[in-house]
Amino acid sequence: MSSEFKLNCAGKILDLSKPRVMGILNITPDSFYEGSRCSDDWLNVAEQMIKDGVDILDIGGESTRPGAAGAPTQEQELERVLPVIEGLASRFNVIISIDTSSPLVIREAVKAGAGIINDVRALHREGALEAAADTNVPVNLMHSLINQPEPGFVPVYGDVVEEVSQYLMDCVERCENAGIVRERLILDPGFGGGMFGKTPVYDLEMLKGFRRFHELGLPVFAGMSRKSFIGSTLGRDTDDRLPGSLAAAMLAAQAGAHIIRVHDVRETVDVIRFLQAVDEA
Ligand code: YH5
Numbered sequence: 001m002s003s004e005f006k007l008n009c010a011g012k013i014l015d016l017s018k019p020r021v022m023g024i025l026n027i028t029p030d031s032f033y034e035g036s037r038c039s040d041d042w043l044n045v046a047e048q049m050i051k052d053g054v055d056i057l058d059i060g061g062e063s064t065r066p067g068a069a070g071a072p073t074q075e076q077e078l079e080r081v082l083p084v085i086e087g088l089a090s091r092f093n094v095i096i097s098i099d100t101s102s103p104l105v106i107r108e109a110v111k112a113g114a115g116i117i118n119d120v121r122a123l124h125r126e127g128a129l130e131a132a133a134d135t136n137v138p139v140n141l142m143h144s145l146i147n148q149p150e151p152g153f154v155p156v157y158g159d160v161v162e163e164v165s166q167y168l169m170d171c172v173e174r175c176e177n178a179g180i181v182r183e184r185l186i187l188d189p190g191f192g193g194g195m196f197g198k199t200p201v202y203d204l205e206m207l208k209g210f211r212r213f214h215e216l217g218l219p220v221f222a223g224m225s226r227k228s229f230i231g232s233t234l235g236r237d238t239d240d241r242l243p244g245s246l247a248a249a250m251l252a253a254q255a256g257a258h259i260i261r262v263h264d265v266r267e268t269v270d271v272i273r274f275l276q277a278v279d280e281a
Contacts, residue, residue: 005219005258007138007186009056009095009115014138016219016258019272020055022097023265024225027080028063028072042084043091050094052266053273056116056259059084059109060099064120066148066194074104081105082112089113097140103127110135120190121146122171133179140221140259141171142188145197160202161209164189165216172218186259188221189213193228203229207248210255222252223261225268246271 005016014020025042046057061080062072072080077100088096089112097116098109106117106128115137122141123129132139143164145155157163168187175185189210190196191203198206203224213220224230230244231237242264249260250271262268 003219003256003258007116007184007219008136010110010113010137012093012095012115014055014095014115018276019253019257020259021053021265021268021272022056022058022259022261023049023052023054024261024263025049025057025059025084026063027059027061027084029069043087046088046092046094049265050092053269054094054265056095056097057088058097058099058118058261059088059114061105062100062102064148064195066151074102077102077105078108082108085109085112085114101125101128103131106131107134110137116140116186118142120144120196122168123175129174129178129180132175136184138184138186139175139180140186140188141168141175142221142223143167143190143197145195148195149197155197155199155202157202160198160205161189161212164206165213168213168216172216182218186219186221187213187216188223191222191224191227191229198229200229200232203227204233207251207255210252210257214256219258220256221259221261222249222257224248224252225262225264242267250275 007014059081061077085096095115097118098114099118101119101121117132118140120142123132124146189206225245226238226241230241234244246267249268252260253272253275
């Protein structure tokens with residue numbers, strides 16, 4: 001389970017010899033889940049996550065949920081996230097991740113103190129690759145369809161782990177050609193429906209085969225918290241998916257996931273601490 005990866009996140013070292021927890025801080029007016037909709041309350045939510053043992057705070061200003069209010073402009077997104085990044089960077093020593101696909105937001109967020117670029121479109125938006133290359137921070141590359149599919153679109157894969165891995169390898173090559181060295185990259189298979197492009201069965205197959213993503217030779221990331229495959233597998237609404245999310249986090253950690261992105265930091269940190277204790281026994 002241990003690995004040698006260490007990331008330099010704007011001067012803060014993220015040691016990936018044990019699984020790390022990324023807490024979700026949505027700064028959007030329309031987040032699907034009340035518990036993470038914290039536009040007014042972000043400071044308190046962040047402070048609690050830090051007390052609970054979070055390693056990274058992920059700041060997002062664009063909702064990728066199907067049916068979410070129209071995409072914000074780059075300027076609107078910046079207006080939402082920049083005060084939060086500045087506020088957190090001035091108060092806490094935590095690593096800040098910026099969840100964005102926008103080149104303007106990438107540049108300004110890193111200037112303001114963000115230490116990780118988290119892009120669900122893997123730097124495919126016009127100008128994003130160059131913007132990331134001009135910074136020095138790690139980039140999380142996620143597999144997705146890049147655009148929101150038409151309603152009713154059904155994704156089809158043969159071996160989903162293989163096909164997602166192939167895509168991620170192509171993204172790595174594209175980054176290297178743009179001057180983003182491998183040592184800065186993290187790979188994420190992108191669990192979930194809509195633009196993430198998976199059905200619940202593919203999500204389960206990716207979790208079952210998660211170890212295979214290590215063949216890519218880079219740190220691996222898992223974002224499953226409260227997603228619909230957990231709901232549909234268990235028959236639970238969004239506010240009732242904590243046990244399923246913890247089971248998923250534990251399986252991913254056991255399969256060697258380096259970073260796990262969650263809403264429920266305290267509970268997930270306990271799961272990982274417990275797993276570590278067993279590992280070290
Ligand atoms: C991710 O996997 N996901 S935003 C739908 C849900 C619950 C949660 C219907 N950003 C990821 O969290 N970044 C998001 O229930 C991400 N990996 C990375 N790197 C979607 C989300 C969610 C969507």
